[in-house]
Amino acid sequence: GAVVSQHPSWVICKSGTSVKIECRSLDFQATTMFWYRQFPKQSLMLMATSNEGSKATYEQGVEKDKFLINHASLTLSTLTVTSAHPEDSSFYICSPAGGAGTPSSEAFFGQGTRLTVV
Amino acid sequence: QKEVEQDPGPLSVPEGAIVSLNCTYSNSAFQYFMWYRQYSRKGPELLMYTYSSGNKEDGRFTAQVDKSSKYISLFIRDSQPSDSATYLCAMSASGNQFYFGTGTSLTVIP
Numbered sequence: 170g171a172v173v174s175q176h177p178s179w180v181i182c183k184s185g186t187s188v189k190i191e192c193r194s195l196d197f198q199a200t201t202m203f204w205y206r207q208f209p210k211q212s213l214m215l216m217a218t219s220n221e222g223s224k225a226t227y228e229q230g231v232e233k234d235k236f237l238i239n240h241a242s243l244t245l246s247t248l249t250v251t252s253a254h255p256e257d258s259s260f261y262i263c264s265p266a267g268g269a270g271t272p273s274s275e276a277f278f279g280q281g282t283r284l285t286v287v
Numbered sequence: 288q289k290e291v292e293q294d295p296g297p298l299s300v301p302e303g304a305i306v307s308l309n310c311t312y313s314n315s316a317f318q319y320f321m322w323y324r325q326y327s328r329k330g331p332e333l334l335m336y337t338y339s340s341g342n343k344e345d346g347r348f349t350a351q352v353d354k355s356s357k358y359i360s361l362f363i364r365d366s367q368p369s370d371s372a373t374y375l376c377a378m379s380a381s382g383n384q385f386y387f388g389t390g391t392s393l394t395v396i397p
Contacts, residue, residue, distance in 0.1 A: 212293075277333070281328070
């Protein structure tokens with residue numbers, strides 16, 4: 170399967186600060202990056218879809234100015250949670266897809282980032 | 288109606304039991320079906336992958352897809368305490384956009 174590296178795996182930040190989460194696809198070129206959020210005991214909720222070199226498409230209810238996504242290369246995408254608030258505390262997971270060398274049609278995930286805003 | 292429905296459980300079984308996990312879906316265009324296992328505070332890891340209808344077996348795990356009923360299942364034989372996790376079903380029409388069930392929390396009691 171594909172190798173996806175996401176970090177940090179765990180971060181605590183103060184309310185009002187920003188946090189950047191990185192996601193790297195190590196062995197294939199990800200033309201598309203999905204970013205998910207998962208609250209405790211709930212499933213993955215798609216936040217946004219980004220394509221390399223273009224602006225991300227955000228799901229309804231997700232603030233694009235709060236969750237900044239950069240997908241400048243085929244192997245790296247970042248999610249920045251700006252002016253974080255306690256309600257942003259969640260588990261964030263990236264999932265790269267598409268592009269040359271994509272192993273198959275199953276989804277691959279990063280290890281996830283647990284964000285706690287205090 | 289949600290695209291994918293999955294009973295969240297929790298499900299608790301004794302060690303050695305056969306576990307049956309299920310999902311139903313509404314989109315007849317789905318043709319890629321996956322089961323993921325997710326341990327607490329970890330990203331989901333792919334367990335089983337099936338394309339179109341049919342059965343697939345891998346060790347103690349069997350995945351079944353019934354497209355006519357829009358129903359998929361995951362069976363775990365001889366369940367072990369290490370199988371305790373949340374199991375997510377996922378499906379896709381294009382192989383690019385994925386839809387997930389809510390996940391079923393499973394506990395296998397020694």
